[in-house]
Amino acid sequence: MLKTAPCGRKKVQEPAPTGESLDSWETILTVFLREKSLRLTDQRRKIASIALSHDSHFEIQELVREVRKSHPEISPATVYRNVKTLCEAGLLQETLESRSGVTLYERTESEHHDHIVCLDCGLIFEFHNAAIEKAQTKAIRAMGFFETRHQHVIYAKCDLIKK
Amino acid sequence: MLKTAPCGRKKVQEPAPTGESLDSWETILTVFLREKSLRLTDQRRKIASIALSHDSHFEIQELVREVRKSHPEISPATVYRNVKTLCEAGLLQETLESRSGVTLYERTESEHHDHIVCLDCGLIFEFHNAAIEKAQTKAIRAMGFFETRHQHVIYAKCDLIKK
DNA sequence: ATGAATGCAAAGGTTTTGCACCCCC
DNA sequence: GGGGGTGCAAAACCTTTGCATTCAT
Numbered sequence: 175m176l177k178t179a180p181c182g183r184k185k186v187q188e189p190a191p192t193g194e195s196l197d198s199w200e201t202i203l204t205v206f207l208r209e210k211s212l213r214l215t216d217q218r219r220k221i222a223s224i225a226l227s228h229d230s231h232f233e234i235q236e237l238v239r240e241v242r243k244s245h246p247e248i249s250p251a252t253v254y255r256n257v258k259t260l261c262e263a264g265l266l267q268e269t270l271e272s273r274s275g276v277t278l279y280e281r282t283e284s285e286h287h288d289h290i291v292c293l294d295c296g297l298i299f300e301f302h303n304a305a306i307e308k309a310q311t312k313a314i315r316a317m318g319f320f321e322t323r324h325q326h327v328i329y330a331k332c333d334l335i336k337k
Numbered sequence: 338m339l340k341t342a343p344c345g346r347k348k349v350q351e352p353a354p355t356g357e358s359l360d361s362w363e364t365i366l367t368v369f370l371r372e373k374s375l376r377l378t379d380q381r382r383k384i385a386s387i388a389l390s391h392d393s394h395f396e397i398q399e400l401v402r403e404v405r406k407s408h409p410e411i412s413p414a415t416v417y418r419n420v421k422t423l424c425e426a427g428l429l430q431e432t433l434e435s436r437s438g439v440t441l442y443e444r445t446e447s448e449h450h451d452h453i454v455c456l457d458c459g460l461i462f463e464f465h466n467a468a469i470e471k472a473q474t475k476a477i478r479a480m481g482f483f484e485t486r487h488q489h490v491i492y493a494k495c496d497l498i499k500k
Numbered sequence: 501a502t503g504a505a506t507g508c509a510a511a512g513g514t515t516t517t518g519c520a521c522c523c524c525c
Numbered sequence: 526g527g528g529g530g531t532g533c534a535a536a537a538c539c540t541t542t543g544c545a546t547t548c549a550t
Contacts, residue, residue, distance in 0.1 A: 326490075331483045
């Protein structure tokens with residue numbers, strides 16, 4: 175249902191060179207858990223592994239189904255609880271809303287990107303544009319704010335140019 | 338809970354000069370309904386009136402409560418159905434998500450604006466910045482898309498500069 | 501051992517739907 | 526009159542929570 179695929183062309187922004195950041199999520203998670211006196215259970219590790227294997231956005235329900243498939247003994251409640259934990263650990267973050275109004279999550283990447291939702295093919299693209307970011311930082315500063323993060327979703331059509 | 342207020346300073350973008358667009362929403366709605374062979378019922382008009390009286394974002398539940406207060410005979414299901422209709426008519430649109438994950442709606446304005454969510458005071462500001470819009474249009478075109486609309490939400494802090 | 505985490509089931513909350521009745525066009 | 530609209534209640538969903546049990550540290 176929700177995919178990020180090249181709608182007839184290449185994704186504008188390639189994935190991070192190595193595919194994995196230098197600190198593996200396992201390290202980050204372990205450190206976070208230790209700091210908070212939380213524990214690394216089997217379920218937590220499995221859920222994290224599956225959640226963080228997504229290259230793009232996913233909804234919790236999707237994750238719940240995947241987890242159930244390979245680990246039927248893990249309950250949905252645990253998935254919900256752990257997604258929350260992973261967000262707190264900074265490994266996941268909420269992202270743009272799907273058109274059905276469901277919250278989507280994605281792996282936190284070191285590189286920021288904006289999104290284009292194609293209204294023709296329904297797919298979601300990621301891109302990064304320095305000019306936009308720059309204009310934005312400048313505008314925000316001028317208004318007296320300090321930006322922490324942003325979500326920029328553009329709804330567009332890819333098909334028009336082919337017709 | 339959710340307000341758009343001046344967080345210690347003025348809203349950057351003032352509301353439309355007249356407060357109402359030239360075509361009243363009643364006209365737009367009537368034309369839309371006629372086109373689709375839909376009907377203008379009492380409930381529909383009342384719900385539209387209340388929904389469109391909001392100057393800023395609101396959630397459906399809030400609208401349901403308001404409608405119930407002045408028109409207890411209107412059922413929540415009807416409110417849901419009509420919000421959907423009003424979106425299709427282009428009078429309302431979904432907007433950024435509240436931090437609790439609930440979908441928010443707002444009146445469609447002729448003038449577009451982006452949002453700043455202040456992480457210090459929790460309020461939502463609206464602004465418009467030509468440089469950002471321009472950079473964006475250019476970037477999108479360069480990638481082969483035609484933009485239809487976008488959502489740009491910046492999470493920022495207003496308080497830092499006071500400390 | 502002890503506090504955190506889990507599974508289960510129940511509760512909570514939101515949104516949708518089926519259906520009989522109503523009413524706008 | 527007929528098809529869209531409504532109210533009501535039930536259903537369908539998604540997410541959270543209480544509690545007894547299990548488990549990581």
